[in-house]
Amino acid sequence: MLHSSAWSAAARAVDVDDAVGPAGRHGATPAERLAVAQAVAATTPTLSAGTAGPVFATLAALAAVDVALARTVEPHLDARSVLDQAGVPVPDGSTWGVFAAEAPGLRVDAHATGDGTVRLSGTKPWCSLASTLSHALVTAHPGDERILVAVDLRHPGVTAHDDVWVARGMPDVPSGPVDLDGVPGSLVGEPGWYLRRPGFAWGGIGVAACWWGGAVGLARVLRSLAASRPGSELLQAALGATVADLADAEDALADAAARIDADRPGTDWAFEAQVVRARVRRAVDAVRHRVVATIGPAPLTADPAVAARVADLELYVLQDHGARDLARAGRMVLERGGVAW
Structure with missing residues (x-):
């Protein structure tokens, strides 16, 4: 691959x-x-x-x-x-999510208990598989800043709202809100550490790697169809364009991985991750649109795996915020450079 x-x-x-x-x-x-x-x-x-x-x-x-x-x-x-x-140990047999999204009108407050733990109260949006996981890392507010807290989701104060998840993409990965009512948790890192560390940006690139892999799976559908119709230049052209798009996305990911592994000090990882994610999303969107337009309605209406892949990928890439994230990258360039030109 x-x-x-x-x-x-x-x-x-x-x-x-x-x-x-x-x-x-x-x-x-x-x-x-x-x-x-x-x-x-x-x-x-x-x-x-x-x-x-x-x-x-x-x-x-x-x-x-x-x-x-x-x-x-x-x-x-x-x-x-x-x-x-x-440096926090992981309980044996545990399964984890990361609930770090914010939304207008929703907030999780953290209250110190005096014994080194905190209690969380409020509502957290976009909590994938909260009713199935054993644990999660949850961002919360002890005041104006944000902290990261490890939480046992089996506590009776946790209420997951899977019923509000009506998505056609990833319908069995419910990502509804979760209510927290006095739920105990352990602080992970110091306040602000979660967002400041380079690993936050690296994790964002990891999500883009998932987008690229999802598009590779969709490209395999197109390749199979083109192989079954060797005389179709339309399918061959679509496949050739898809190869180019996926290669561009792969180069962005592979280069980012190599630079992370080289551990070069002073790298602006927030900016670099934003650019990598934008490059990958652009390619993935192009592949998804092209494959859907080329293969026609039959696989989307008769093959549940193909239909699910298209819908799942369409939803997944929306973790990127499109023009808002591009604007963020532009502001970074204006404020602190980051491009050779």
Whole structure:
């Protein structure tokens, strides 16, 4: 699957077939996918300088199999990486999410208890698989700043609202809001640490690796169709354009992994991650639109796996905020440079 020369040998050695098993099929349950997350975590290093290549390659390979599978595994691996960076042990058998989104009118407040823990109260939006996971890292506000708190989601004060999730993309990865009522948790890192560390930006690139892998899976559908109709120049042209788009996205990811692994001091990772994510999303959107327009309605109405991949990928890339994120990158250039020209 990997072509770019920038990938490390460790990235090229990634093989997820044994871990995926039957959970790679369309229609696998959340529990089956979380079992894959645990199996993958047992053999995949946490994301750090020196391991970005195999981590990104693993996420991309999973998404090429099934987008919802990658969407389940990615936050579990991300949480474990955060906990490792903070020196916090991971309970045996636990499954993790990262609930860091904010939304107007919703807020989780953190109140110190005096025994080194905090209690969380409020509502957190966009909490994927909250009713299935055992634990999550949750951002909360002790005041004006943000802290990161490890929470046991099995506490009776946790109420997940799966019923509000009506998405056609990833319908079995419910990401509704969660109410927290006096839920105890442990502080992970100092206030503001979660967002300031380079690993926050690196994790964002890992999500882009999932987008790219999801588009690779869709490109395989187009390749199969083109192979079955060798006289169709229309299909060949679409396939050629798709190859170019995916190569551009892969180069962005492989180069980012190589630079993370080189651990060069002074890198503005917030800016670099923004640019990588924008490059990958642009390519993935182009591939998705082209493949859908080229293959026609039959696979989208008769093949549930293809229909799910299109819908899942369309929703997943919306974790990128489009023009708002591009504007953020533009402001960064104006404020602190970052481009050679």
